[in-house]
Amino acid sequence: MREFKYTVKDELGMHARPAGLFVKEAVVFPGRITIVKNGKEADGKKIFAVMELDVECGDEIILRTEGEQEEEAISVLSRFLEENL
Structure with missing residues (x-):
């Protein structure tokens, strides 16, 4: 498992x-x-689950990847967060 705050x-x-x-x-x-976000988890592959977290400016989120290709996933998705949020 990999994590990115x-x-x-x-x-x-x-x-x-x-x-x-x-x-x-x-x-x-x-x-x-x-x-x-704040202890509440959402499946990052389901848009409604992600939106239910109600992530706002200033919120700290944790991105977790587990399983096959977790290293590549954390790299790509953490870069996405940095560039888009």
């Missing part, structure tokens, strides 16, 4: 567009992708 900088937070783009990136990896 990130504080959201985008003033709109993780609204529909970036959430959809994140999920599109996440589904290509066979392992488990999880986003955690």
Whole structure:
């Protein structure tokens, strides 16, 4: 399992567009992708689960990858967060 902590900088937070783009990136990896906010976990491959976290500017989230290709997944998805949120 790999983890990446990130504080959201985008003033709109993780609204529909970036959430959809994140999920599109996440589904290509066979392992488990999880986003955690304040102890609540969401499946990073399901847009409604990601949006239910209600991630806002200033929130700290944890990205977790587990299983096959977890190293590549954490690299690609953490870069996505840094570049888009």
